[in-house]
Amino acid sequence: MKNPNANSDQIARKFMDSLVIEGRVLGAAKPTSKVTFLGEEFDSPIMAGALSHLKNGMGIYAEGAKLAGAACCIGMGDNETLGDCLATGAKVIKIIKPYADREEIFSRLRYAEENGAFAVGLDGGHAIKEESPEFDTIQGYPMKLPTLDELKEYIAYTKLPFFLKDIVSVQDAMLAKEIGAAGVIVGHHHNLMKWCTPPGLLLPEIRKAVGNDLLLIGDGGVEDGFDAFKMLALGADMVCTSRPLMAPYIKEGSEGVAKTLRTMTDELLSMMYRTGAADVKSIDPTVIHQAWWL
Secondary structure, rough: OOOOOHHHHHHHHHHHHHEOOOOOOOOOOOOOOOOOEEEEEOOOOOEEEEEEEOOOHHHHHHHHHHOOOOOOOOOOOOOOHHHHOOOOOEEEEEEOOOOOOOOHHHHHHHHHOOOOOOOEEEEHHEOOOOOOOEEEEEOOEOOOOOHHHHHHHHHHHOOOOOEEEEEHHHHHHHHHHHHOEEEEEEEEOOOOOOOOOOOHHHHHHHHHHHOOOOEEEEEOOOOOEEEEEEEHHHOEEEEEEEEEHHHHHHHHHHHHHHHHHHHHHHHHHHHHHOOOOHHHOOOOOOHHEOOOOO
16 A cells, blocks of 8 residues: 655645745835836736646637736647637746657747747646656656756747746756746646655755745645745745635636735735734745644
């Protein structure tokens, strides 16, 4: 029987739930959640995460992010799907799978740049099968883990800011910085790697190692605005949420996505007010403590 404790989603959840926050309300001013990210203004640091193949269309998902004043990541899909998302006017980061056919990657990079994507990224951690030392095949497309030289080539190929996704170590974050990535998305892709270190646990170490020269997006287990606050306090510049948006998307479409993102932002603002953070950059990491007994 497989060990159920190997579930990295559950490990990350336990870590997030072990974090407690001290209050600093005396003299606190009403905060703002507005942020500047890659030169663009957003109403919230909470982004719609990289979902794929949503039943009613990815354009509705992207439109929900736009309505909430949030950035949006888009996962696997063809160029036409990306075009539907960009047509909404949303600020979209296109996350590309590590296709074995390199032209598939170049094609998506070209389309993203030529059609107004906000940034691009590569989902390297999805190349390897979950429980086998072989490369995976996703939606009929063979995958391959890129070499560092290939990653450098992809980054140099486009003028768009380039993110590397599924980063779960200081070492990989440092390598991403060295090869010219604009930032990394710190997360483990929903349990693809067993026993994976929680993203939130790694964020302070990664931030210390890379300084402020690499953008960090916290991803994985952000279920509400309070989780988002914790990720930001731990060192993230922005955070992604995805699974909490799926049910609202199915029920209410773009309005459901927008409503959920706004609710999470309100929760974030409430916690910022209670900890004396006037804006996102003012969130103090020393308000976070780990309650080992939880």
